[in-house]
Amino acid sequence: MYYQVIYADKPLHNYVDIHGISRTVLPNRVNSSTTIPSMHGSYYTVYRYTEREIILTCSLKADSKTNLVDAIKELAFILDVEVPHRMIMSDAPDKFVWAVLEGSTDIERQVRGKTAKFDLTFKCYD
Numbered sequence: 001m002y003y004q005v006i007y008a009d010k011p012l013h014n015y016v017d018i019h020g021i022s023r024t025v026l027p028n029r030v031n032s033s034t035t036i037p038s039m040h041g042s043y044y045t046v047y048r049y050t051e052r053e054i055i056l057t058c059s060l061k062a063d064s065k066t067n068l069v070d071a072i073k074e075l076a077f078i079l080d081v082e083v084p085h086r087m088i089m090s091d092a093p094d095k096f097v098w099a100v101l102e103g104s105t106d107i108e109r110q111v112r113g114k115t116a117k118f119d120l121t122f123k124c125y126d
Contacts, residue, residue, distance in 0.1 A: 005056060007099065008078065008085035012056075015075050020057035021089055027052040027124075052124040054087070054099065060116045068114055072107065079105075084125050097124040 003018040004011065012018065027049040033042035060075070062068035084098040099122040107118045 003056075004090035006086075006088045008081055010078050012075075012078070013090075015071065015078065016058040016060045018056050018058050020055075021091065022055040022057070023052065027126075052097065052126070053102070054089075054097070054122045054124055056120040056122070058118055058120060060118075062114050065112075065114060068109075068116060072116065076105075079120070084123075087122065087124070098126070099124045 002013065003021050004013040005018055005021075006012070029047055029049055031047045032045050034045050035042045060068065060071055062071055079101050081100060084100040086096045087099040088096045101120060102123040103121045105118060105120060107116045109116050
């Protein structure tokens with residue numbers, strides 16, 4: 001089963017096969033506390049959630065090495081944005097997140113250079 005993902009109003013699933021979507025139930029939670037000098041331990045004050053992270057596991061197939069390179073360039077053009085854009089995923093089509101690509105996009109080439117596998121990591125700002 002492949003997933004469908006629309007990012008920045010472009011269907012990513014038209015450019016790559018999306019095999020998996022990895023995300024947490026909640027973003028990372030950071031708890032804060034205050035140390036009181038006359039007491040053991042600390043006093044819980046507040047918490048906040050950090051940015052959510054979504055990882056898309058993708059692959060790309062082409063007829064030739066040249067076509068693969070061209071497809072990667074086209075994908076890079078779509079993903080190279082300056083601000084977060086709306087991302088809609090097929091397993092939750094009624095919801096969206098504001099996402100921007102994060103980290104490296106290393107590609108593992110296989111089958112004589114005509115297939116590429118990679119993960120795309122997005123930071124999501126609510």
